[in-house]
Amino acid sequence: MKSIIVYSSQTGFTRKYAEWLAQELGAVSIPLGEAQKKGDEYFEDADAIVYGGWVMGGKIVNGEWFAQKAPAWKGKKLAMLCVGASPEDSATVDTVLQDALQDGLREEARAFYCPGGIAYERMKLPSRLLMKAFAAMMRNKKDASAEEKSMGEMLAHSYDISDKKYILPILQYLQG
Numbered sequence: 001m002k003s004i005i006v007y008s009s010q011t012g013f014t015r016k017y018a019e020w021l022a023q024e025l026g027a028v029s030i031p032l033g034e035a036q037k038k039g040d041e042y043f044e045d046a047d048a049i050v051y052g053g054w055v056m057g058g059k060i061v062n063g064e065w066f067a068q069k070a071p072a073w074k075g076k077k078l079a080m081l082c083v084g085a086s087p088e089d090s091a092t093v094d095t096v097l098q099d100a101l102q103d104g105l106r107e108e109a110r111a112f113y114c115p116g117g118i119a120y121e122r123m124k125l126p127s128r129l130l131m132k133a134f135a136a137m138m139r140n141k142k143d144a145s146a147e148e149k150s151m152g153e154m155l156a157h158s159y160d161i162s163d164k165k166y167i168l169p170i171l172q173y174l175q176g
Ligand SMILES: Cc1cc2nc3c(=O)[nH]c(=O)nc-3n(C[C@H](O)[C@H](O)[C@H](O)COP(=O)(O)O)c2cc1C
Pocket: 008, 009, 010, 011, 012, 013, 014, 015, 054, 055, 056, 057, 058, 059, 083, 084, 085, 086, 115, 116, 117, 118, 119, 123, 127, 128, 130, 131
């Protein structure tokens, strides 16, 4: 089975998941910028194509690239890997997964969530400022839910909740 993993990653968590997947599948993982330079023939003989993007404000970064390409990839196993700072059991994960695949794509592809983390030291300045402001807002919010409070506290510092175990359902789907 030939698989191609394409990813967008700012601080490395999505890249790590893409590399784990590539390792297990004996596949290549390439950043989106590189994939965009390839012609359509590069993807033609692939049996499986995965796009991994990090979650920004509930949306998958560059998810539209995958959505535009997918109709031409009918018959292949297609998956979207979404990597965010929220734990896997967060109430927001379902919405992220729902929104990740637009109507037409739902029959063609499946979306999976893998928890990443926060790496302030590797974030670009605008991202760092936004995240810090968001974290402070969560911590200070009146009537915050228990989950919002705990998220606000988590986001005060960098953390890593990524784990290779989260790729298992994706492997099962691709190889099934
Ligand atoms: C501006 C901004 C918005 C974000 N929004 C979300 C979000 O809505 N949900 C979430 O789970 N994580 C969110 N995150 C956290 C990133 O998705 C998380 O740090 C992810 O692991 C980054 O992946 P990367 O290392 O591949 O760049 C946000 C991060 C930034 C900088």
